[in-house]
Amino acid sequence: MRMRFKSDEELLGKLSAELDHLDMLYADVTPPSLPEPGASNCRGSCPTEEAAP
């Protein structure tokens, strides 16, 4: 198996930099209008109650 990074540290450095770029892409994201409680925006299927910690 060929590896493209010499170490996990090298990979993680690159990954963090790329994810920072991704954040920059959405730096000016603004929240939508708040939905009413009980409303759901789910695509195809709806979340269950289990999601609340």
Place this chain on the structure above:
Amino acid sequence: MGDRTLEIISQAQQGDAAALAVLLREHYPFLYKYLIKATLDPLLAEEIAQDTMVRCMEKIGTYNGTSAFSSWLITIGSRLYIDRKRRWSREAQWREGQMQEQGNRSLRWSFESRNMEWSEVLDALSRLSSAHRMAVLLKHYYGYSYDEIGEMLEIPSGTVKSRVAAGLVQLRKEPE
């Protein structure tokens, strides 16, 4: 977490709708950016962020301050994402694959339209399963411990550890 945030949370828990709105508005960008990284699908991230906000509005009274408010939101968002993936898997495997592919293409286009490189690492990240991607992200980008991630995702910390390790191997592997 600052005193101001604690004060706003307390007001929101006492039924102050304006305080709740401020709390959600201020944390939305953090939540959305986490979900973008977890899903690599802007549309899906937006939908789950909205569902997370709804869940947060319903459950704000149960937030007990043992973790940062942002961690609480990440936990709700992650569980909603996992729940969504499970439901999709039950409905149809092919549909899940198609939607993920569509989401990735959309994100890739956003990068390239701004003359930013869609790197091999992001490409490899998009090919990880959502379970492995979330484990790697939460551990190595957000800095949570294996135990904390286990609690967030409701899995044993040993499972988190093995998902992180397997995810890193996949990310380092040269494409065939």
